[in-house]
Amino acid sequence: MKYSRTIVSLSPSATLQLSAKAKELKKSGRDIVSLTAGEPDFPTPDPIAEAGIRAIKEGKTGYTASTGITELKEAVAERYSIRRNISYTPENVVVSCGAKHNLANLIRSAVNPGDMVLLPRPYWVSYPEMVKASGGIPVIPEKGINAEEILIAADNGAVGLLINYPSNPSGYVPSEVEMKDIADAVADTEMWVISDDIYEDLVYVEGGVPHILDYRQELSERTAVVSGVSKTYAMTGWRIGYALANYEWSKLSGILQAHSTSNPCSISQWAALAAVEGKADKEKSEMYSSFRKRRDLICSLLSDVDNIEFDRPEGAFYVFPRLDAENDTARFCSELLEEEGLAVIPGSAFGAEGYIRLSFAASDDDIREGVTRFKGFLRRRYNT
Numbered sequence: 001m002k003y004s005r006t007i008v009s010l011s012p013s014a015t016l017q018l019s020a021k022a023k024e025l026k027k028s029g030r031d032i033v034s035l036t037a038g039e040p041d042f043p044t045p046d047p048i049a050e051a052g053i054r055a056i057k058e059g060k061t062g063y064t065a066s067t068g069i070t071e072l073k074e075a076v077a078e079r080y081s082i083r084r085n086i087s088y089t090p091e092n093v094v095v096s097c098g099a100k101h102n103l104a105n106l107i108r109s110a111v112n113p114g115d116m117v118l119l120p121r122p123y124w125v126s127y128p129e130m131v132k133a134s135g136g137i138p139v140i141p142e143k144g145i146n147a148e149e150i151l152i153a154a155d156n157g158a159v160g161l162l163i164n165y166p167s168n169p170s171g172y173v174p175s176e177v178e179m180k181d182i183a184d185a186v187a188d189t190e191m192w193v194i195s196d197d198i199y200e201d202l203v204y205v206e207g208g209v210p211h212i213l214d215y216r217q218e219l220s221e222r223t224a225v226v227s228g229v230s231k232t233y234a235m236t237g238w239r240i241g242y243a244l245a246n247y248e249w250s251k252l253s254g255i256l257q258a259h260s261t262s263n264p265c266s267i268s269q270w271a272a273l274a275a276v277e278g279k280a281d282k283e284k285s286e287m288y289s290s291f292r293k294r295r296d297l298i299c300s301l302l303s304d305v306d307n308i309e310f311d312r313p314e315g316a317f318y319v320f321p322r323l324d325a326e327n328d329t330a331r332f333c334s335e336l337l338e339e340e341g342l343a344v345i346p347g348s349a350f351g352a353e354g355y356i357r358l359s360f361a362a363s364d365d366d367i368r369e370g371v372t373r374f375k376g377f378l379r380r381r382y383n384t
């Protein structure tokens, strides 16, 4: 049988593959420490879980409008109208099966075959594959995204830009000056923007993340904001994300969704509503405090490891050290897993060979044990 050349050209998700491999080894009885997780290690807060249970008991279990229940779209529109100081209505909102699905819908709705889309480096694993799956061409400058790269890409015909701050995999948060430059450069082009804000509430610097729409509000006409409840409310398995875009883009994205998945899970939408309405804000801030402490813990442990360099992450739950002497991190990570039972993700998955990603969405014990194994492995490898 012949398959789609486009789909055959896609790479599997290295992050999901490695997390699955670590789980499998653990199940088979091996002593594995996994610092691969892209999800909180907390249960969904009770007020949210209870809203889900109530939805089942009240029979809210049928199809909903394919773009989501009105109550949730209203709550999302209200939250982001306040947050971004832009007047959003429910018609700007599409609720999807996780932020990932929103991203795929928006990219698919904006990209024509051969269109170039500018991506940051390091990038989240799925961006290039999503662009390719839509027939587009990812353009990934060596040195990340800045005003100059945006203008060059636009001159070369790029139609869109995808940004993600705080970044997965690096936890990077741009400065206000940097973000203003990005916003000004985009305003000088006709490029659309997707701002993947899934980690927006996990920020450890004063003042939060500078947002492109804070500097150039008029860009809201061609900027889609994507976020969701997965990371902030420990709801990764519920699969609810949302996007806010102009009416046309939202409508197209909604049509695409209607012909593929229909609505996201009705029960999850009612649970997500409780989250967006602030019913679990206490639990949310407790989880935030834990991540913040774990960020400090892993950074202080890693500062004692030789042969690596890293920037202190300012958001999300990842740290992204550069290994001084490695240029095949996929192999490095597979040996680390085999020999030490420590699972981490190779930087090659994020377009950054020579780096590895360690998640600190793990218990203090696992973080301590993980860094001890990492340190021991490097010592033996380099005889230091």
Ligand SMILES: Cc1ncc(COP(=O)(O)O)c(C=O)c1O
Pocket (backbone or CB within 6 Å): 038, 097, 098, 099, 100, 101, 124, 164, 167, 168, 196, 198, 228, 229, 230, 231, 236, 239, 240, 241
């Ligand atoms: C940068 C980034 N965007 C989007 C997503 C997808 O989030 P969701 O689980 O809501 O689909 C993830 C999840 O790992 C992510 O890291």
